[in-house]
Amino acid sequence: MVRRSQSCLRRVNANGQRWYVVQTRARSEETARFNLEAQGFEVFLPRTLRTVLHARRRRTAMNALFPGYLFVRLDLERERWRSINGTIGVVQVVMGSSLPLPVPDGVVESILTYVDAEGIARLDRDLAQGQTVRVTLGPFTESIGPLMRLDPNERARVLLEIMGRAVEITLPRRALEAV
Template sequence: MSRALSSLLQANMRGQRWYVVQTRARSEETARFNLENQGFEVFLPRTLRTVLHARKRRTAFHALFPGYLFVRLDLERERWRSINGTIGVVQVVMGSNLPLPVPEGVVETILTYVDAEGVARLDRDLAQGQTVRVTLGPFTESIGPLMRLDPNERARVLLEIMGRAVEINLPRRALEAV
């Protein structure tokens, strides 16, 4: 990962910044492919999700930020307006007259969570026995110990509900360390 981080630092010194591109619904991969074919450096953070369809479980890649991806640009040197005409792209997220840069360090931090397979492991800091906070669903803001982590992106948390300790199964992405 150090080679990737040094590449990022060199790019920032050349005046390049990360910008957000809005894609068409479920067209993140199409937009990524077409932008890369035009020579743009693209970062599409992905996660793995297990989906149940027609009684079959299937694990597939999904965009971490559905409908969006990141492109690194030097606005003074690159023809960034061509991005808006790319198949799969809706538009570059704009400020007043220019694309709005992502605050420095945001994309770089996400890049440190990407594993060798290209999957963003945002839950890598979770450990069994650790106190966690629920961030999604009906138990949002509940806090309790993490009882078990499953390899299929599920976690079991012990929460106090109506005066009783109850073990709840939740997606790992719905938890954060306290």
């Protein structure tokens, strides 16, 4: 979990640190995070809750928001960033031609604002049952209707008018935005 402070929300701190993307092995984000933090790196692994149905039982599990990736804050001139590539659970630092590519300013900081006290990114926090939403992805893009229900498995039910009838459609929460 990332400790959220004012210095964490600044784009580049006084030491010249920036956020970089690290690719991890399949389903090894937590292992990579643990090992990078043990080496003294500041790591941000955004996670989300997902409801999983297995053997007719539902359970809620924490999954990486970006499977196979996490963020590391570095100062390339001061820190030994090449050691990241040899860390257990890590495939590589995402590179440009010869240096790691920094994440564009404001991206990680924006995600950090959606992280709650348990370290879970609540990207749907701005949605509320009954409000009017716009569909941003899929075949119903730009359709507008009331949000009927938010399901715990990152899905939402929206009432849309299709061919003159009101139809309740189930969509991923990420496909909606508040109007």
